[in-house]
Amino acid sequence: MEGMDRVAAGELRNVFCFIGAGGHHAGRNFFGGYCCFNDVVIAIRQARRAGRLGRVAILDTDAHHGDGTRDLVVDDPDVLHVCICNVDYISADGTKVDAAAPEPWALDASPDRAYLDLVRKTFPGRARFFHPDLMVWYFGFDTHQGDYGDRVLTSEALLGLADMALDTAHEACRGRLLVVLGGGSRADLATALIPPIIARLAGVSA
């Protein structure tokens, strides 16, 4: 909550938010998938209540569909919600978008390249057009090789997503970016990925 407030208020350039439980499978009246309450949507509504925030662009690259987040923002035209998951969908107003991640075993190209190409095709242009005040990247590393949402991605792809999120936030909303940790179970991956992502946010060496 405080992270979004501080970025929205211009007190911080960007933030990385660790979590104790997931959020994107928590909807208005349901929860599951090891998610309890929808941290991102609560933070948006709190910041809006304080008059610090209007439009928000959310990129969800957790392995699974952010059904709870979608439930909470489905009627909110001031939230762009783009989810890379296992279905294709675009709402009539274009603010709610799902894109099916490529099936790794059906690819000629590398899974990393195919995934990054899909995200690049799906999100940055929409975010720039949407003109958000702030951007949220819901970062799950469960898509990594050997984790429970395995998309055969390597760490290079996930760090490539971080670079893309930073570039998009820079172009769309003056760099105002929240990275919110999502799924992923392996400690070795968390330790290998999170510090370099924060280093990128801060523009320092890991």
Add this chain to the structure above:
Amino acid sequence: MTRDRPLGGATGIFYHPSFSRRSYLTAGRRLADFPDALAPLIESPHVKLFECAPVTDELILLAHDPHMIPEVEADPF
């Protein structure tokens, strides 16, 4: 941690030690290496570490129906 740089240019990290004891999955100690793994980063004047505050029921109700609170509290996971 002291900072000689305006917060407006800084990166914030929001973390709580409880996240490293039991995080996300029941068997989850995925953040067991934290906050130690952040040590080199938080030496930077461009990075500021914050401890997450507990969320209030009032804030939860901005997004969720009231029955969600006791149901989450009763959830074994």
